[in-house]
Amino acid sequence: MTKIIHCSGKRKSSIARATIKPGTGKIRINNKSAEIISPITAKLKIQEPVIIAGPIAKSVDISVDVKGGGYNSQAEAARLAIARALVQYDKKLEKNFLDYDRQLLVADVRRKEPKKPNTSKGARAKRQKSYR
Secondary structure, three states, X not given: OOOOEEEEEEEXXXXXXXXXXXXXXXXXXXXXXXXXXXXXXXXXXXXXXXXXXXXXXXXXXXXXXXXXXXXXXXXXXXXXHHHHHHHHHOOOHHHHHHHXXXXXXXXXXXXXXOOOOOXXXXXXXXXXXXXX
């Protein structure tokens, strides 16, 4: 029996769905190899849980589908989904992930604050007054 695990991760408006199955350690993001992802900061962010998992990650194939948001939030959503799936695959990894960075297993719930009426630019910016 093969053990296939599905997990998801969210960050801002990005949603990542990770699938893990026994294999040879390949990582694919949106059907592309994780090696060709750019910029390099996003690539390293995605590889963090795999590096921490070590030999366990070498024995599984990871496939991630990511939608929405920018490249940075997509990378963080994929990182969260991969880490959660690896923990479901092997429970011993949970302590390692939490010791390294809690954001690997716990989603960041911060969202963009909505723009208020009578403001010019952002959520808290106010229109300037001139008395001359």
